[in-house]
Amino acid sequence: MSDDGARLVGMLRTMYRIRFFEERVKELFGQNLIWGGVHLYIGQEAVATGACAALRRDDYLVSTHRGHGHCLAKGGDIRRTMAELMGRDTGYCRGRGGSMHLFDPEIGLLGGNGIVGAGLPIALGAALSAQYRGSDQVCACFFSDGASNQGTFHESLNLAALWKLPLVYICENNLYAATTPASKTLPLPDIYVRAAAYGIPGVSVDGNDVEAVYQAVSQAVTRARGGEGPSLVECKTYRIEGHCMVLDCHRDPEELAAWKERDPIRMFEGRLLEMGVIATDDIAELRSQAEADVREAVEYAQASPFPSADDLGLADLPAAVVAGF
Amino acid sequence: MYVQALNEALVEEMGRDASVFLIGEDIGYSGGGVFRVTTGLADRFGDGRVRETPISESAIIGTAVGAAATGLRPVAEIMYMDFITCGMDQVANQAAKISFMSGGQVRLPLVIRTPSGMGTREAAQHSQSLEAWFVHTPGLKVVMPATVYDAKGLLKSSIRDDGPVLFIENRMLYYEKESVPEGEWVVPLGQAAIRREGDQLTVVATAYALHKALKAAEMVAGEVSVEVIDPRTLVPLDMEAITRSLEKTGRLLVVHEAPVRGGFGAEVVRRAMESAFEYLDCAPRVLGGAATPMPYSPPLEDACVPQVEDIVAAMRAMVGR
Numbered sequence: 001m002s003d004d005g006a007r008l009v010g011m012l013r014t015m016y017r018i019r020f021f022e023e024r025v026k027e028l029f030g031q032n033l034i035w036g037g038v039h040l041y042i043g044q045e046a047v048a049t050g051a052c053a054a055l056r057r058d059d060y061l062v063s064t065h066r067g068h069g070h071c072l073a074k075g076g077d078i079r080r081t082m083a084e085l086m087g088r089d090t091g092y093c094r095g096r097g098g099s100m101h102l103f104d105p106e107i108g109l110l111g112g113n114g115i116v117g118a119g120l121p122i123a124l125g126a127a128l129s130a131q132y133r134g135s136d137q138v139c140a141c142f143f144s145d146g147a148s149n150q151g152t153f154h155e156s157l158n159l160a161a162l163w164k165l166p167l168v169y170i171c172e173n174n175l176y177a178a179t180t181p182a183s184k185t186l187p188l189p190d191i192y193v194r195a196a197a198y199g200i201p202g203v204s205v206d207g208n209d210v211e212a213v214y215q216a217v218s219q220a221v222t223r224a225r226g227g228e229g230p231s232l233v234e235c236k237t238y239r240i241e242g243h244c245m246v247l248d249c250h251r252d253p254e255e256l257a258a259w260k261e262r263d264p265i266r267m268f269e270g271r272l273l274e275m276g277v278i279a280t281d282d283i284a285e286l287r288s289q290a291e292a293d294v295r296e297a298v299e300y301a302q303a304s305p306f307p308s309a310d311d312l313g314l315a316d317l318p319a320a321v322v323a324g325f
Numbered sequence: 326m327y328v329q330a331l332n333e334a335l336v337e338e339m340g341r342d343a344s345v346f347l348i349g350e351d352i353g354y355s356g357g358g359v360f361r362v363t364t365g366l367a368d369r370f371g372d373g374r375v376r377e378t379p380i381s382e383s384a385i386i387g388t389a390v391g392a393a394a395t396g397l398r399p400v401a402e403i404m405y406m407d408f409i410t411c412g413m414d415q416v417a418n419q420a421a422k423i424s425f426m427s428g429g430q431v432r433l434p435l436v437i438r439t440p441s442g443m444g445t446r447e448a449a450q451h452s453q454s455l456e457a458w459f460v461h462t463p464g465l466k467v468v469m470p471a472t473v474y475d476a477k478g479l480l481k482s483s484i485r486d487d488g489p490v491l492f493i494e495n496r497m498l499y500y501e502k503e504s505v506p507e508g509e510w511v512v513p514l515g516q517a518a519i520r521r522e523g524d525q526l527t528v529v530a531t532a533y534a535l536h537k538a539l540k541a542a543e544m545v546a547g548e549v550s551v552e553v554i555d556p557r558t559l560v561p562l563d564m565e566a567i568t569r570s571l572e573k574t575g576r577l578l579v580v581h582e583a584p585v586r587g588g589f590g591a592e593v594v595r596r597a598m599e600s601a602f603e604y605l606d607c608a609p610r611v612l613g614g615a616a617t618p619m620p621y622s623p624p625l626e627d628a629c630v631p632q633v634e635d636i637v638a639a640m641r642a643m644v645g646r
């Protein structure tokens with residue numbers, strides 16, 4: 001298979017892994033084996049997958065509250081990711097972080113974030129550090145339409161543009177922020193046009209088309225690596241599930257159905273079949289492999305112990321506070 | 326229910342006073358707020374008075390400050406107390422100080438409502454109890470209702486108050502049920518409530534910790550006679566009620582879920598040393614959260630705040646049992 005063929009198949013594999021992972025997370029939440037604020041990535045797989053395919057392992061990634069897909073696409077260990085969501089000691093953060101706070105410095109993953117918009121200034125720092133050290137690493141900063149209304153968005157783009165930082169802003173415009181439609185929070189429907197205010201390139205791509213995301217982000221990465229500064233790539237996509245497990249919002253059933261028609265995985269499968277890069281059998285094989293990976297991750301997590309409170313490294317847990325007062 | 330009581334308070338105050346309006350994320354036609362406190366209000370009052378905003382905490386609080394300074398009575402919602410950090414300049418440097426700095430020319434009748442607390446396994450950025458920050462900031466009133474009755478009565482008083490009020494709700498209490506009277510009532514700011522009478526130990530407990538302390542007091546009933554006080558408002562603090570109780574019991578235990586270090590409990594102890602030193606039979610104690618960000622994993626999270634057993638142990642230890 002050509003290099004390009006391998007890349008395409010690799011992207012399909014990643015999308016399956018994310019989709020099956022998320023479906024399983026939903027079940028596990030229903031069984032009370034995962035808790036708290038859990039935001040599924042179903043429907044947006046093409047964004048993380050296409051973008052991360054344009055990144056090197058040592059490039060940085062600043063994630064969000066909806067970050068399982070970012071972690072897996074960047075090359076995160078599926079078992080450690082699942083173990084973290086299940087609160088186990090073998091998880092990425094040893095049970096301290098959970099769904100919204102996945103970190104893996106080995107792959108440049110600088111964390112999810114429970115504070116909307118808080119990653120944007122942090123991305124500045126990672127990009128500055130790369131520039132400062134004379135490294136050619138870039139930082140990909142994921143955020144969504146809602147976050148683009150935080151002051152941090154404007155502060156970050158302004159400074160990155162001024163200092164020509166190696167940053168790629170990837171806006172996943174999935175049309176909702178919690179229960180609020182983007183039409184009620186954005187004066188213009190497009191976010192990429194805001195790039196013009198900072199004199200940097202802004203483009204809009206079909207976020208359900210993994211190859212389109214890959215191409216756009218690749219261009220932005222090349223520019224950033226070449227010392228030409230930041231870009232803003234707006235990926236138009238859709239959040240298929242509710243905002244989080246316990247909070248949905250009213251969405252027009254027709255709108256939802258239309259976006260389900262544009263399922264990024266099915267679209268890509270079709271494209272690869274047409275191109276002759278894969279055959280139907282390969283699809284079945286890839287899917288069952290991804291399913292097996294997820295199954296194994298859950299087994300691994302379930303077999304892992306919970307962390308012990310003795311390990312919090314604190315002399316002053318509440319009971320001790322009384323004793324030691 | 327607590328959440329319903331808050332909703333009723335908003336309905337009644339908006340009905341009573343046309344200058345009251347709401348501002349916050351997801352609070353209008355889209356959602357009613359993530360905890361549904363404002364459900365139905367947009368239908369009732371329209372989106373001119375229930376103003377749904379982008380995710381822009383600084384703008385939400387700033388808008389409330391500017392509107393309050395110019396004659397309105399905004400009630401801003403910050404979805405989780407943790408997110409108030411994004412609007413902190415507007416709270417601490419603007420809202421808290423404008424009245425003072427203007428020599429009293431500007432009144433700032435605004436309420437910031439926000440849920441806090443832990444117990445929902447949402448990790449370190451969604452589980453904080455930040456009341457001590459605001460107790461420490463001159464210029465703010467800090468209200469923390471622990472019961473359904475107080476949720477309504479204190480919110481109404483807060484809206485009618487002429488200064489900035491931080492109104493801290495507790496997420497674990499939203500679905501707490503309690504039978505309450507029909508119709509309107511207000512609970513004045515600055516008046517503590519004695520939730521249980523006793524004569525050996527005074528326990529001052531806030532928000533969800535109050536419920537734990539009451540359970541603990543029940544468990545040691547017959548062994549230790551515990552008086553449980555709910556301060557209801559941390560600023561102003563009803564120190565008189567606490568002092569009166571200490572005169573009777575001679576022992577003070579403060580319980581809260583926020584970290585003990587530099588916390589509200591330390592403040593109660595300080596004030597008790599000034600007002601009630603001569604009544605005290607033993608050193609006061611504070612039982613509160615660990616000095617750690619809140620972990621995600623359930624066994625870790627539970628270990629970080631006082632549980633009923635911890636309170637029972639403290640109660641026994643303090644009366645020498």
Ligand SMILES: Cc1ncc(C[n+]2csc(CCOP(=O)(O)OP(=O)(O)O)c2C)c(N)n1
Pocket residue numbers: 039065066114115116117143144145146147148174175176177178239243350380382404408411
């Ligand atoms: C500062 C802050 N405000 C509010 C929230 C609550 N919240 C969490 S996710 C979210 C919606 C975010 O929308 P968007 O940025 O569009 O991301 P999406 O969930 O659509 O991926 C909100 C309001 C938060 N976590 N942090």
